[in-house]
Amino acid sequence: MREKILVVDDERLIRWSLKENLGKSRYEVIEAENGNDALKIFSESLPDIVLLDINLPDMSGIEVLRSIKGMDKDVPVVIITAFGNIQTAVDAMKFGAYDFIEKPFEIEKLNIVIEKALENAFLRREVTRYRTKDGDYALESIVGNSLRMQELKKIIRRIAASNTTTVLLEGETGTGKDFIARVIHDQSSRSHKSFIDVNCAALPGNLIESELFGYERGAFTGASGSKKGLFEISSGGTIYLDEIGDMNYDLQAKLLKVIDTKTFRRLGGTTEIMTDVRIIAATNRDLQAKMKAGTFREDLYWRLKVMQLLMPPLRERGEDILLLSQKFIDRLNVEFKKHIKGLSEETMKLFLSYKWPGNVRELKNVIERAMILESEEYITPEHLPAEIAQSDDLRTVKQKSGERFDIPIPEGGLDIENVEKELLRKALEMAKGNQSKAARLLNLGRDAFRYRVQKFGLEGEMSGEN
Ligand SMILES: Nc1ncnc2c1ncn2[C@@H]1O[C@H](COP(=O)(O)OP(=O)(O)OP(=O)(O)O)[C@@H](O)[C@H]1O
Ligand SMILES: [Mg+2]
Known part of the structure; x- marks a missing residue:
């Protein structure tokens, strides 16, 4: 199949010469002479690559670029710019242009740029396809083959398809609670409605309350009008209550009422308003301990616990450590234009014995950092943070360094x-x-x-x- 190139330039001669030259080789060339045409033709014929003159008669090339990227973020756009006008080209790179080429250009050089861009786009699409299948938060995007993750994926699929309106996600920091909440929403029949993320630890209690419930005019000083709450706005969708353990005690009671009756009142309001919202609550704290300490309501706890998901810590699923590492490496290779193959054997061993207190988030960060520094084919321990690079063996050496051990000295002494x-x-x-x-x-x-x-x-x- 011939790849399709869209040439956008107001100079007829340029369009003609590109068509002559590129059309003869393996490409099909289509043309547009201004920005509006370009966008129309782009959306109709979905080219594989765009050569875009930055100076167009009807709109700025940057605008065209942004609109194109809005339609397809993976399509490579190569900017054609007048000689000496590099600054605009550089600006265009910031908006996602793949490369730029100055007029007058040599066709051979252009051919190389096009080939590279197409190859790069192919890789990018492969990665995106893997990641998205049907959206950014597909079940397939949850990386993990360990038994616990397989089990978890099954439950997630079931929850997403069910009518359950509350879900509790528990797990250490960085285990993927935010991520899973999104997957549940996107895979559910609620996906066309909003997903609203409320962090209960980030805002003072009364503010969260007025955000969630809304208020009537005069409900409190400063309430000069009425306002709909999130429970109302996101009816049909999902509200994600992050760090539920930090929600204040009185608000917990009100939340329980919403869950139980599916109705609520605005602050200062008298009418009951119906809401059909799925509440996904998450915490990395021990709710049971909070309950014992009297800061988390027992009734709410039991109500939330009906559908509970426990995110396993990374250290308990060794094979996923390696799998996730490879996924992150593959993804970052594309982003950083690198060709790192994987983890060195030694790094694997270190990764498997490390405790990963920051779980998947920490692993992601460690890999990102190592990829930037690494110049070899495999990630070596050299570019790992000290707490990981110093393996258990080494820690034993250090612990023992205060102890004595035996080195025999020969009769005649030694140097x-x-x-x-x-x-x-x-x-x-x-x-x-x-x-x-x-x-x-x-x-x-x-x-x-x-x-x-x-x-x-x-x-x-x-x-x-x-
Ligand atoms: N199974 C997984 N597959 C792919 N990516 C994952 C997986 N689990 C977690 N991640 C990624 O790890 C990072 C941390 O996840 P997330 O923010 O969801 O953690 P969290 O449990 O909400 O942490 P915290 O308690 O600190 O808020 C995110 O970038 C997320 O995309
Ligand atoms: Mg989180």
Whole structure:
């Protein structure tokens, strides 16, 4: 199949020459001579790539670019700009242009840019397809093959399809509660209505109350008019009450009433208003402890618990750690235009033994950082934060460093420098010549290690790897 190129330029000669040149090779070329035509033709014929002159007679090229990106964020747009007008081109890059090329251009150069752009777009689409299937929050976008995640996905599918109006999501920070709440909403019959995210810890109680319930004129000082509440506005949709554990006690009672009766009154109001809203509540705190402490209502707790989802911590699902890592790497390769293949074996081991207190969010951040720094094919421990790179083995070394251990001294005595040299040699041997591994075995930083290796002339025992 020939790929379709849309050429947008008001100069006829340029359009003609592009059609002549590109049309002869493997592309089908369609043209537009102004911004309006371009948008119309774009929406009708969905080209694979757009060559866009930034100076158009009827509207700014940037505007055209933004509209195109609004229709299809993955389509590559290459800006054609007059010689010396680089600044506009650079601005266009900020709005998502793939690259720019200056007039007059060599057709060969342009061909290369087009090829690269198409290849890049292909990869981007692959990733998006994986991620979205039918929207950003498809069930398929929940990464995880562990038994617990498989089970969880099944329940999520069921909840989404059900009429259950309350769901409680419990789990440590970063386990994906926000994310799952969105999936539940998007996969439910409520998806065409709004999803409203209310953070109960971020606002003072009375403000949350007036947001949720709305108010009538004069309900409190400053209420000069009436206002609809979120329960009213989002009827038919979903309200996500994040950090429900921090909701104030009185408001908890009012919430329970809404859940039970599906009706509520605006603040200062007298009429009962019906609402059909699904409430997804989330917490990373121990609600039972809060209940014992008397800050969380027992009746609300039991009511919410009817449909409860427990997000498992990442450390309890080892295979997902590796799977998620690979997904994040694949995704970021596209974003950062890198070609990192995966985790090095050593990194895998460290990842599997680390406790991940920040769960998936922490893993994502760690990978993002490592990808920026890494220049090898695999992510090596060198670019991991210290708390992860220092494996359990090393921690044991450190713990034991106060203890004594036995190094026999021969009758004739020994040279302490030789002992050090021998230790370095041994570490390199154990690490098969890999510097960072060897350095870690001796609890030395890379520079400190390298310095000693040079001092003792052991460079020959290092492998090419570092
Ligand atoms: N199973 C998963 N697959 C893919 N991405 C995930 C998964 N779980 C979590 N994430 C990602 O991890 C990040 C953290 O998730 P999220 O914000 O939903 O956590 P949370 O449980 O709400 O945390 P907190 O309690 O701190 O609010 C998000 O970027 C989310 O997209
Ligand atoms: Mg959250």
